[in-house]
Amino acid sequence: RKEVEQDPGPFNVPEGATVAFNCTYSNSASQSFFWYRQDCRKEPKLLMSVYSSGNEDGRFTAQLNRASQYISLLIRDSKLSDSATYLCVFENYGGSQGNLIFGKGTKLSVKP
Amino acid sequence: NAGVTQTPKFRVLKTGQSMTLLCAQDMNHEYMYWYRQDPGMGLRLIHYSVGEGTTAKGEVPDGYNVSRLKKQNFLLGLESAAPSQTSVYFCASHKRGTGLYEQYFGPGTRLTVT
Numbered sequence: 001r002k003e004v005e006q007d008p009g010p011f012n013v014p015e016g017a018t019v020a021f022n023c024t025y026s027n028s029a030s031q032s033f034f035w036y037r038q039d040c041r042k043e044p045k046l047l048m049s050v051y052s053s054g055n056e057d058g059r060f061t062a063q064l065n066r067a068s069q070y071i072s073l074l075i076r077d078s079k080l081s082d083s084a085t086y087l088c089v090f091e092n093y094g095g096s097q098g099n100l101i102f103g104k105g106t107k108l109s110v111k112p
Numbered sequence: 113n114a115g116v117t118q119t120p121k122f123r124v125l126k127t128g129q130s131m132t133l134l135c136a137q138d139m140n141h142e143y144m145y146w147y148r149q150d151p152g153m154g155l156r157l158i159h160y161s162v163g164e165g166t167t168a169k170g171e172v173p174d175g176y177n178v179s180r181l182k183k184q185n186f187l188l189g190l191e192s193a194a195p196s197q198t199s200v201y202f203c204a205s206h207k208r209g210t211g212l213y214e215q216y217f218g219p220g221t222r223l224t225v226t
Contacts, residue, residue: 008152034213043202043217044155087154091212099145099170100212102154 003027003101006088010107017078021106023088024070033064033071036087044087078110114138116218118203124224125193133188133221135203142208144186148199155202161186193225
């Protein structure tokens with residue numbers, strides 16, 4: 001099983017729609033999870049952390065399910081500006097120095 | 113405050129040529145990283161540095177060398193470029209004591225090897 005798996009999409013949704021992405025991970029020792037956003041031909045940027053109890057930031061809700069080893073991102077009331085690739089990321093601390101493990105990303109396209 | 117900058121932004125190399133990618137940060141960060149991103153792939157760590165004069169291998173180090181002679185600069189070298197090294201290269205940095213996720217990324221270098 002790969003360390004992190006995401007549905008690559010693309011997800012094509014109309015403005016105002018609600019869309020959800022899931023990401024599964026294989027390392028049960030992983031402690032910290034994040035969603036990053038990457039616009040076309042740009043660098044990735046941190047969107048939000050994912051907390052065990054679930055957390056919300058405006059129209060974005062992130063959840064973690066440790067038992068099933070997945071995290072999710074829900075976007076409500078989609079905007080055209082939400083069009084981007086969303087990367088599932090977790091911190092890996094195997095070895096002397098931790099590093100980030102990036103998923104391949106899920107592409108979202110919001111249409112008018 | 114420019115953050116993390118990368119030079120060059122684009123480059124085309126022929127197989128066997130060499131080149132050096134420069135990453136510079138003005139935030140006095142101790143940790144610096146080089147990643148590559150290929151189509152349909154997540155970012156993969158090539159090499160990283162936890163401080164001036166120290167470097168270490170990441171997940172995909174083969175074919176690359178790095179140097180961190182100054183705290184603000186992290187150089188990535190390709191001694192003999194191969195088509196498999198066609199990719200987008202991202203540099204990142206973060207401050208010791210902060211979370212790994214608090215990495216600041218540069219804008220990327222698009223490298224094509226023909």
